[in-house]
Amino acid sequence: xxxxxxxxxxxxxxxxxxxxxxxxxxxxxxxxxxxxxxxxxxxxxxxxxxxxxxxxxxxxxxxxxxxxxxxxxxxxxxxxxxxxxxxxxxxxxxxxxxxxxxxxxxxxxxxxxxxxxxxxxxxxxx
Numbered sequence: 788x789x790x791x792x793x794x795x796x797x798x799x800x801x802x803x804x805x806x807x808x809x810x811x812x813x814x815x816x817x818x819x820x821x822x823x824x825x826x827x828x829x830x831x832x833x834x835x836x837x838x839x840x841x842x843x844x845x846x847x848x849x850x851x852x853x854x855x856x857x858x859x860x861x862x863x864x865x866x867x868x869x870x871x872x873x874x875x876x877x878x879x880x881x882x883x884x885x886x887x888x889x890x891x892x893x894x895x896x897x898x899x900x901x902x903x904x905x906x907x908x909x910x911x912x913x
Contacts, residue, residue: 789815789902791885796907799875807870807907809885816866818842820887820902822894825859825870827881827909836895837883838870848894852878875911882906 795807807825809817817823824839838859840847847859853872861868872879886900893899 788813789887791817791887791902791904793883793885793904793907796883796909798910798912800912801876803875803911804871804873805875805909807872807883807885807909808867809869809904810865810867811887816863817861817868817885817887818863818866821889822887822891822900823861823868824886824888824894824897824900826884826886826897827879828884828906829878829881832881834884834897836897839894841891841894850895872909875909877911877913880909880911882908 790812793809822841825837826834827837828834836850838849856874858871884906885904887902888900891899
């Protein structure tokens with residue numbers, strides 16, 4: 788059983804930063820999978836891709852709405868991946884999810900991920 792656990796959400800003001808973490812319980816780590824993604828879902832909206840990486844590809848991909856503000860990273864020594872979010876805006880308010888999967892042809896497609904965390908709430912006040 789793979790369980791992803793996100794943390795680091797909270798309430799911040801516009802322009803501030805948050806760093807989300809995603810780790811796993813059990814024998815697997817985020818690095819056990821070929822692809823890790825971050826998604827978010829705002830109230831009344833569909834879940835959308837934020838950032839993701841296929842290990843070995845060399846770089847992470849980002850949604851246009853977060854490019855230049857969010858950074859995906861990972862620490863193998865801590866079995867944890869991160870989403871650094873800078874210059875937050877009210878439209879970034881959502882529940883953020885970490886997802887993992889293997890051999891995902893389209894990392895921006897949430898349907899292709901097998902494992903999900905419970906989500907962490909990010910609220911940005913204006």
